[in-house]
Amino acid sequence: MGERRDSVTVYALTSEDVAYLSAAPTAAARIVTMTKLVHDLEAGALTEGERGLATEILHCFAADAEATVREAVAWQINNSTLLTEDLAEQLARDVGAVAFPVLRHAEALGDEFLLRIVAESDAHKQLAIAGRRTVSAKVANAIVEVGNVVVVTRLLRNAGAAVPEPALHTAVDRFGGVRAVTEAIAARPDLSMALVERLIAFVSEEIRASLVTSHKLSPHLAAKLVERGREAATMLLLQPLVHEIDDVDLVAHHLDANHRLTGSLLCRALCAGEFRLFVAGMSVRAGIAVEAVRLLAWDGGPLGLEALFRKARLPSALEVPVRIAIAVARELGYDGGDAGRATYQAEVIAEVFTECAEIDEREVDDLLLQLIDQAPADVVDRAMARAGLPLPVPPGRHPASGGRVVPAGG
Structure with missing residues (x-):
């Protein structure tokens, strides 16, 4: 026709x-x-x-x-x-999956509409808005008030976002212990001296030296600021996904039969220290023996992991966080048991967040949101307490919420 x-x-x-x-x-x-x-x-x-x-x-x-x-x-x-x-x-x-490209790219959407979307507390939609070519001060302020750490970091790293001074202070109040957040603030232009002095206590030595030089702070003042609050890791500890289950292979097959054995779930299992589930899941997806999975993932080098991902039909974007988690396990000598689990979880989540927060891949965005947000509030509270860290709570938010915005369906 x-x-x-x-x-x-x-x-x-x-x-x-x-x-x-x-x-x-x-x-x-x-x-x-x-x-x-x-x-x-x-x-x-x-x-x-x-x-x-x-x-x-x-x-x-x-x-x-x-x-x-x-x-x-x-x-x-x-x-x-x-x-x-x-x-x-x-x-x-x-x-969220339908809304994301429009919220990220469509110029037809006005600030009032975007503000209503931000207020809905859907982290995937907030993440899309935070990465728009331009973000007004009004919208940026709303995101900093209610967004989770992944969303706020994306906003702060967006050169097109007009983030007002009070919003930057709010970001420090909520996530000052998260290196990716404070370093993103430190990289923004035209910081006030009050903000610089607050950042000195949180950022790494390299960023601190840059701030001291560019803003002409005295070394003595910088040292005093550092004493008031040292840089702290505030990454969350994940609740283990599998407890006291002997036949993990059966679990992996069950998840696969229900179309739930996803790359994101396997990454999350690895970051939580559930190595048995990760290996069993990769074995099921790739159709190879668990011994072959261990060899390719842990001893096969970059080409081995790449081949494993290809065989398991997983998004290549998730290779980076998997590679980081395996490297952290090697460095700490962690073997997936209970001993050392908390240390491994805190370290691997911090490394994954630091290294992957700037990767503009939807699979990585989703993984970061899961690692930061999907643990229940009581688990997060216990994890933060065990790590000896303050729980960041935004103004007006009850501490029991953990200061977190949980995505719809999470």
Whole structure:
């Protein structure tokens, strides 16, 4: 039913086509149709009548029953002229995976709408907003007030975010013990002397020296500030995922049968010190013996781990946190048992967060959110107490909440 116009395939669309195309039998088929439709719409070769029908189909896809179709629409048109303000707001109100590309890239969304989204306490949506090309002072302040440590760090590292001075102080109040946060603040331009003096007590020696030099602080003053509060690791200890289970292989097969043996879960298991679950899970996903998994992951070097990930069909972006966790285990001589678990967890989470917070990959973002946010509040409180660290609580938040914003569904 198509004809050629300037090398672009266009369709003499009818109302019957609207019903047929938007009801394609599979999500994959509808995504292919939607992609071609957007191409024709953006090419500008459709007649006025065809354009109206094509736009109607596009809106049907944006309200599709399958989230994967709606997500594909969002990624396809997030920076397109086809994305009207109404459609942008519709997609932004959807589940996190659908909303993310629109909240990150769409310029049609105003501050008042973004503020309402931030107030919903969905960490994935807050993360998308924190990384926008530009973030106003009003929105930045709201994110710092309620966002978790991953979201706030992303905001502070965003050169396009206008973070006002009071918000920077709030970030220090809430997450001053987290190196990634204080170093992100230290790298921002035009810091006040009051803020610099607060940061001196938290940042690493290298960043401290830079602050002392660039802001002309006396070494004596810097030393006194350091004495008032040394840099502390505030990464959370994860509750072990598996307790007293002999047949971990059975657990791994059960998770795989229920489509829950994901790369994120396996990474989280490794960071929690649950090496048996990690090895068993990789064995199931890759279809190889557990001995082969141990050899490839621990003794096979970078090529061995890369081959294991490829065999297990896991996102390559997660290789970095896995490699970090294995390196920390080697350094500490930790073997996955109860002895030394807390030390291993604190160290590996700190390293993963420090090294991966700037990686702009959705899988890594999701892992960081899980490591920081998905432990129950009472577990977090006990972990912080065991580590001898203060629990960061934002203004007006009851301490029992742990100062954390838990993503929807977490």
